[in-house]
Amino acid sequence: MHRIALVNQKGGVGKTTTAVNLSACLAALGRRVLLIDLDPQANTSISFGVRADERQRTSYNLLRGDCTAAESLVTVRPNLDLIPANIDLAGAEVELAGTIGREFALRDSLRALTNYDYAIIDCPPSLGLLNVNALSFVTEVYIPLQCEYFALHGVSMLFKTVGVVKSRVNPALDIQGVIPCMYDARTGLSREVVTEIEKHFPGRVFKTRIRTNVRLAEAPSHGKSIIEYAPDSNGAQDYRALALEVMARHGER
Amino acid sequence: MHRIALVNQKGGVGKTTTAVNLSACLAALGRRVLLIDLDPQANTSISFGVRADERQRTSYNLLRGDCTAAESLVTVRPNLDLIPANIDLAGAEVELAGTIGREFALRDSLRALTNYDYAIIDCPPSLGLLNVNALSFVTEVYIPLQCEYFALHGVSMLFKTVGVVKSRVNPALDIQGVIPCMYDARTGLSREVVTEIEKHFPGRVFKTRIRTNVRLAEAPSHGKSIIEYAPDSNGAQDYRALALEVMARHGER
């Protein structure tokens, strides 16, 4: 099972949009995908129409050991299971703070789930305990980067966190990919930013640029992925292309 | 002196772009503006070309009492003084955590600075001690909201924080304004989102919509405000209109 975390402590850069649509495209291409919402804002869950406010079997309950992974699953599409989040997760960082081995709450809770080709985690915009749990479970970090002037600011803090987790807790962890998001093809700014990103991450930046496309912003309000909502849009084309690129990197297809 | 904090714990919604350009427009219209960068990412400072990494007189030093407010000022434009930030500010939350009266570090450090019409604070995307310091100093909260589906998610957390500061620490504090940012005039989504926002904040949403305009994203890389970089652009028009609306609300002009 390939384990991927979508991480960037900056907000609004495309983590959720990528979690939802990359997962949907991989599932549509026949891969079995486990999508884990680890953000108290639960945007990934809401994007699939899963409002888990009253639910007692979410990623929060999983971290606390109140339920099993199998109990927390919601099948949202063929080949696509979701572990949803809700606002209770906001308390998890404080509640787990004093626990021994608190970085491994997620990893330990997911031991029994191996029946997938991909596990993909949508992370909150921070570098706290929820992110550390994701980083202690996965082997691959993909960084969605917004193609704008400040895109690379703060990336060194992310590197530092990944480095600490790798050296102390999870030697298999690596920053494997950078996804250029919100790419505005009409202007020079996005192109300059991507050139800069490629200098910092040689060989790791995905060839696929996710272009700005209002369909991607509209789809969540309909509870649909982009390939259902607007299958011919640029957004759908780009995420299908990204899914194929991700599979190729894993030697599939 | 009118004291305004630009607050929203979500990232990438337009706080910095508004801090920079609203301040620049107010200054150009003859108001004396004190702009305070309270974000360790220092995007507001960088947008004016002020890289304060080595500087020992920043908002961080101010909070710790290492320098006076007057010593921390940088005049970036006529009528516009900046108190810059740098990454050291990331440590402030932890360092001040144990201090008695830690919410008042900013307020107390700014007592001597009254020679301005407006003090405007750019806040980081969080609800921690830096934000609490801003909220303990100002009387007005403006919330920049990105005109997208998830705009109102999480706003209740912001309300809660403002409410706690108001009741325990700063009775004069109020959420006075909501600024619709990144408004995409070509699609229905932004219009629907603003209608929703106006239901939640009757009478407080600014009439000015800040439309998406790539010039606003380009200007920071040139160290310029939008009215210098692209004075005829939609971005410049919208921020000038917002500045006039802000002044009208304060009975000016």
Ligand SMILES: Nc1ncnc2c1ncn2[C@@H]1O[C@H](COP(=O)(O)OP(=O)(O)OP(=O)(O)O)[C@@H](O)[C@H]1O
């Ligand atoms: N390529 C795109 N084109 C148009 N809109 C986009 C695109 N990618 C994302 N968006 C929109 O931008 C906003 C932010 O994106 P998203 O929620 O994916 O970011 P995020 O990194 O998950 O944010 P957060 O840190 O708050 O969780 C959303 O409204 C989303 O619909």
Ligand SMILES: Nc1ncnc2c1ncn2[C@@H]1O[C@H](COP(=O)(O)OP(=O)(O)OP(=O)(O)O)[C@@H](O)[C@H]1O
């Ligand atoms: N109206 C607009 N049109 C086009 N781009 C915009 C607009 N407003 C902001 N941007 C761009 O969107 C990105 C995020 O905006 P900004 O930095 O102002 O948000 P923020 O709320 O300060 O983010 P953070 O929480 O990370 O500090 C920046 O690259 C900015 O240049």
Ligand SMILES: [Mg+2]
């Ligand atoms: Mg998200």
Ligand SMILES: [Mg+2]
């Ligand atoms: Mg900012």
